[in-house]
Amino acid sequence: MVEEESIEASREAVEEDDEGPKGLCYCFSGPIYWLKMLAVEMHWSFVFGVVAIYGINQGFGGALARIVTEYYMKDVQEVQPSEAQVYSGITSIPWIIKPIWGLLTDVLPIMGYRRRPYFILSGLLGIVSMLLISLNSKLHLVFALFALTAGNTAVAVADVTVDACVAQNSISHPSRAADMQSLCVLSYSIGGLLGFPISGVFIHLIGPNGVFGLLTFPAALLSLVGILLSEPRVPNFAYTEVNQKLLDAVKAMWTTSKCPDVWRPCLYMYLSLAISLNINEGLFYWYTDSKEGPSFSQETVGYIFSMGAIGALLGAILYQNVLKHQHLRDMLFWTQLLFGLAGMLDLMLVQRMNLKFGIPDYLFVVIGEAVSQMISRLKWMPLLVLSSKLCPSGIEGTFFALLMSIDNIGGLSSSWGGGLLLHVLNVTRTKFDNLWLAILIRNILRFSPICLLFLVPRGDPNSFVLPVKLPSSNDETETQEPDDIELASPINSFDGK
Numbered sequence: 001m002v003e004e005e006s007i008e009a010s011r012e013a014v015e016e017d018d019e020g021p022k023g024l025c026y027c028f029s030g031p032i033y034w035l036k037m038l039a040v041e042m043h044w045s046f047v048f049g050v051v052a053i054y055g056i057n058q059g060f061g062g063a064l065a066r067i068v069t070e071y072y073m074k075d076v077q078e079v080q081p082s083e084a085q086v087y088s089g090i091t092s093i094p095w096i097i098k099p100i101w102g103l104l105t106d107v108l109p110i111m112g113y114r115r116r117p118y119f120i121l122s123g124l125l126g127i128v129s130m131l132l133i134s135l136n137s138k139l140h141l142v143f144a145l146f147a148l149t150a151g152n153t154a155v156a157v158a159d160v161t162v163d164a165c166v167a168q169n170s171i172s173h174p175s176r177a178a179d180m181q182s183l184c185v186l187s188y189s190i191g192g193l194l195g196f197p198i199s200g201v202f203i204h205l206i207g208p209n210g211v212f213g214l215l216t217f218p219a220a221l222l223s224l225v226g227i228l229l230s231e232p233r234v235p236n237f238a239y240t241e242v243n244q245k246l247l248d249a250v251k252a253m254w255t256t257s258k259c260p261d262v263w264r265p266c267l268y269m270y271l272s273l274a275i276s277l278n279i280n281e282g283l284f285y286w287y288t289d290s291k292e293g294p295s296f297s298q299e300t301v302g303y304i305f306s307m308g309a310i311g312a313l314l315g316a317i318l319y320q321n322v323l324k325h326q327h328l329r330d331m332l333f334w335t336q337l338l339f340g341l342a343g344m345l346d347l348m349l350v351q352r353m354n355l356k357f358g359i360p361d362y363l364f365v366v367i368g369e370a371v372s373q374m375i376s377r378l379k380w381m382p383l384l385v386l387s388s389k390l391c392p393s394g395i396e397g398t399f400f401a402l403l404m405s406i407d408n409i410g411g412l413s414s415s416w417g418g419g420l421l422l423h424v425l426n427v428t429r430t431k432f433d434n435l436w437l438a439i440l441i442r443n444i445l446r447f448s449p450i451c452l453l454f455l456v457p458r459g460d461p462n463s464f465v466l467p468v469k470l471p472s473s474n475d476e477t478e479t480q481e482p483d484d485i486e487l488a489s490p491i492n493s494f495d496g497k
Contacts, residue, residue, distance in 0.1 A: 038179060042169050045228075050180075051187045052225055053162045058155060059191015061218030063309070064211055067199040067302055069148065070284055072133075072208040077141050080428050081281040085419030088281070090145055092415070094153035095408040099253075101160040102401030107245040112233040115161050119226025126154030126219025134213035151219070158222045163400045170388040181384045182320040185377065189313035196309050200302025253399055262390050264455040266406050269383055272336070272449035273410025277442045278418040282427045282435055283346060287365075290432050292352070294361035304365055311370030315377030328382050329453050335379035340446035342372045347439045350432075386457075418442070 039047050069091075073084045101118075110117035129150035133139060139147070166184060170177040202211045257263055286293045287301065296304070323331065345368035348354055354364040387403040421441065425434035 034179070035183075038176070038183060041173060041176060042180070046165060046169065047183065049162060049165065049225060049229075050183050052221055053158055054184045055187035055191040057158065057218045057221050059188040059193075060195040061191075061215055062155075062188075063192040063195025063305065064199045064202070064215055064218075065151070067196065067305060068203060068208050068211040068215075070281075070301075071203055071298065072144075072212075074285065074288070074429075076137075076208055077144060079141070081285045082419045082423040082427065085278065085281040085415055085422060087145060089412045089415040089419070091148040091152055092408060092412055094149060094156040095159075096405050096412060098156055098160050098401035098405040098408070101157045102164065102399070103246060103249055105157075105161055105164065107249055109234050112235065114234065115164075116226045116229045118157055118161055119229060120223045121226075122154040122157040123219055123221070123223030123226065125157075126151055126222060127216045129154065130212050130215045130219060134209050134216075137209055151215070154219060154222065158225070159404075160401045163404065166388060166400075170391070174389070177388050178320070178324045178385050181381065181388060182316055182324075185316040185381060185384075186313065186320075189309055189316055189377075192309035193306055193313060196302050196306035198302065199305070200297070200299040203302075204298045253402060256390070256399060257402075261457060265383070265386060265390075265457065266403060268449070268452050268455040269387075269403075270406050270410040270413075271452055273407060274413035274417070275448050276339075276414055276446045277421055278411070278414040279422055279435075279438050279442055281419070282422045282432075282438060285429060286350065286432050286435055289429060292432070294365070296362070296365075300362065304362075304369055307366045308369040308373040311373035312377045314370075315374035316381065318374075319378055319381040323378065324382075324385075326382075327458065328386065328456050329458060331382050332379065332453055332456060333450060335375055336450050337447070338375045339372070339379060340443055342368065342375055343439070343443040343446055345371070347436060347443065350436045350439060 035047060069088075070084075073079050073087065079087065105114055105118050108114075129147045132147045133144060136143075162184075166180050169180060173180075199211070202214065206213075257266075284301075287296045289295075345364070349361070349364055349368065354361065387400060390403060391399045418438075421438050425438050427435050427438060
């Protein structure tokens with residue numbers, strides 16, 4: 001009771017503080033008050049967990065991994081752009097089967113804990129996989145793909161656990177659902193902003209294999225989060241009932257998925273991604289290898305991607321402060337329209353139209369990357385908020401992982417479709433004559449999801465309420481978890497409190 005009164009007093013203090021600083025000063029103090037508000041309502045350790053996983057592991061580490069994988073496939077493995085496009089889809093398979101990781105963390109505790117062991121094991125898996133690539137300069141392509149897939153598995157498992165925390169808190173604190181998604185995206189964007197500029201420098205100095213060695217540190221952070229995670233231990237867990245619990249979870253997911261207000265937006269999310277073909281590998285090879293292209297250096301490529309991270313960050317800030325209460329269909333219409341128009345910048349670049357207007361390649365690519373990433377972020381932020389509100393209580397992590405795997409399947413379809421398009425148009429390491437046609441086809445397809453907007457619900461995604469009532473389990477009291485997942489405070493652990 002005393003703790004509840006203390007928390008309530010802290011919330012009132014935060015609300016009073018939120019009304020305090022305004023004007024120019026608020027631009028600097030506003031984020032601090034916002035984080036303070038989230039720390040009070042969801043516990044500071046929740047904020048720490050999101051920043052650690054999304055910001056450092058996925059944002060910073062993901063930025064390094066993205067650039068180094070591009071150069072590793074091109075320079076070390078020496079594959080064609082269409083092949084690299086397909087291989088990127090293969091290594092993303094762990095993200096597609098995220099519901100499996102969600103089911104394991106929801107219904108199968110290890111040594112009485114549901115979250116901590118999975119964080120620790122994923123960190124160890126990430127360390128081993130990155131060391132395997134780093135210490136073998138002549139690693140066979142098959143083993144390299146296996147190691148990259150294992151590394152993605154480590155990140156995906158940790159991502160599922162954090163997503164479960166976010167979805168769980170979105171249900172217990174529905175008014176803060178958009179704020180939590182903004183925290184995830186902002187952490188990810190800031191981490192990427194820090195990681196992309198130095199990625200090219202590191203690749204130039206120590207090579208792709210050396211950079212993979214550096215990625216062991218973000219992987220080790222996953223194990224640290226698992227060590228700090230504070231969760232109640234499940235006493236006398238009946239492992240013989242795991243099959244029944246898995247069956248119950250699958251039935252609950254099926255019951256929820258059959259609701260039109262659930263499967264219709266899921267179908268839109270998949271189609272809008274799958275139709276927009278991904279030909280990034282062809283563009284990357286043209287950036288760096290084509291004699292007619294700009295021949296960007298490794299450092300320049302890193303700076304270009306960092307500008308994309310800035311664009312994504314601006315998109316998240318714009319959504320959080322201006323657009324988070326806009327109607328979903330209106331947001332998706334305009335962002336999809338602008339997304340298709342932004343793709344035309346790539347066509348202008350490949351056709352060298354920017355030089356005719358006196359715009360240097362670097363400046364033109366930086367502007368295009370920033371604009372494209374900002375629009376893409378504005379497009380997916382409301383869908384992320386809606387996804388968190390679609391998760392039924394009790395299987396939040398599993399169902400949110402299912403929704404995100406639908407997005408990843410769409411991304412896989414887009415990647416493989418783009419690889420097929422590059423192959424059909426004969427875009428190779430040395431031939432880029434038809435790259436302009438691939439870009440034009442991609443851009444035309446980007447406009448088509450506008451015709452599918454009838455699949456998404458009307459109104460504000462923050463006000464959406466899951467219309468499905470799931471039957472409660474008989475052993476709910478045995479396996480019920482607290483509303484907020486917290487990470488143990490190092491200070492409290494030393495004080496013995």
